[in-house]
Amino acid sequence: MTASFARSTALQERLHRVVPGGAHTYARGSDQYPEDMAPVLVRGEGARVLDADGRWLVEYGMGLRSVTLGHGYAPVADAVAAAARAGVSFSRPSVTELEAAERLVAQVPGAEMVKFTKNGSDATTAAVRLARAVTGRDLVAVCTDQPFFSTDDWFIGTTPMSAGIGDAERARTVGFRYNDLGSLEALLTEHAGRVACVVMEAATALAEPEPGFLEGVRALTARDGCVWVLDEMITGMRWAAGGAQQVYGVTPDLSTWGKALGNGFAVSALAGRRELMELGGLRTDAARTFLLSTTHGPEVSGLAAYLAVADAYDGGFGADVVATMERRGAALAAGVNALAASAGLADHVVALGRPSCLVFATRDHTGAPSQAFRTLFLQGLLTHGVLGQSFVVSAAHTEDDLAVTLAAVEATLPSYARALEQGSTDGLLRGRPVAPALRATADPRRLPDLDGA
Known part of the structure; x- marks a missing residue:
């Protein structure tokens, strides 16, 4: 039936x-x-x-x-409820904000400072902005075998859904291949002195780094003088509590976190080396970088969720x-x-x-x-x-x-x-097939207009 x-x-x-x-x-x-x-x-x-x-x-x-x-995991839900009852948004930092920052810095091998936000795209775009400020360069190198890094123009311009993004912005993002150090080296040579950062995941569901690949990326980015940004949105707390950088023993300059950080509650983060992160702070004589400044980044319920998740990973889950x-x-x-x-x-x-x-x-x-x-x-x-x-x-x-x-x-x-x-699904489907989420047109799953056209 x-x-x-x-x-x-x-x-x-x-x-x-x-x-x-x-x-x-x-x-x-x-x-x-x-x-x-x-x-x-x-x-x-x-x-x-x-x-x-x-x-x-x-x-x-x-x-x-x-x-x-799991959905409705009680320790996280209880922590969020308690935080909500005590007020979630103030005009000054909260103790929860400090505790969450210290906890994440201790958790992430390559982190000395952290800034919280509410979604992964903001964190990754902040990393790109910071890298451009640090290096004075404009190009972003992304791993083209990996599907998604941000909703912002610098990345979405590389996808089929690039309407509304100018040619100049699209041209500032270039690509290399995963597990192909030669392609990254060639790209850095072709654009010598112009690549601000290399943005990538250390691994994906279907692709593990070959021996020496991540170490090679670290060496190439250091030699070139660009910033290595590791996207830990998926790998963070799914590969290990300390992310893929913990599993594979590499240290990026910056890493971006989200998703499992709050067990579904909205909390994301940019973490990284102090000398870079301080360009968005007050211990610098350089021109200040507008790193992350959001009303809801330090909102307490999301940070309380993260702290409860961290407790679960530290043994509170019971396994x-x-x-x-x-x-x-x-x-x-x-x-x-x-x-x-x-x-x-x-x-x-x-x-x-x-x-x-x-x-x-x-x-x-x-x-x-x-x-x-x-x-x-x-x-x-x-x-x-x-x-x-x-x-x-x-x-x-x-x-x-x-x-x-x-x-x-x-x-x-x-x-x-x-x-x-x-040799086909004819007569077996209830309707049209599914379509890629990122595609140039609403077809092949376009809906009728409201007037029925």
């Missing part, structure tokens, strides 16, 4: 009338899910969420990888948080891949990547990645109680959650096999 998403669909229509794209993050948009099967959520508990149609679903992705301890995610992810991947192999679909449905940041591949009859086949897989998962654009776990995922997920995968594979046999 086909699951009903009637109330969620009605609510989604209302969202589209008042919110561009129907969601406040493109990755959360209804175009990322099968048509008329995009749940609108009411609440969450642990690794499950309740949708507007009354279904409890096992969730993956967990707030775009921001929730590692090693990262190790728990790694264990759950590994078990899930093994189960999914065993089911696919048993159904003869091992080359088409694959769970892969770092266990704490697991994704799935959906390939068509030719073996190529396919949005249509991805949609068919998502459709099956949703029908059988699983919400997930990925298989990214939290430490709150239980063996029961994994069992529900594996049952949903097993129930979905027969329709996937039929699609492979006929």
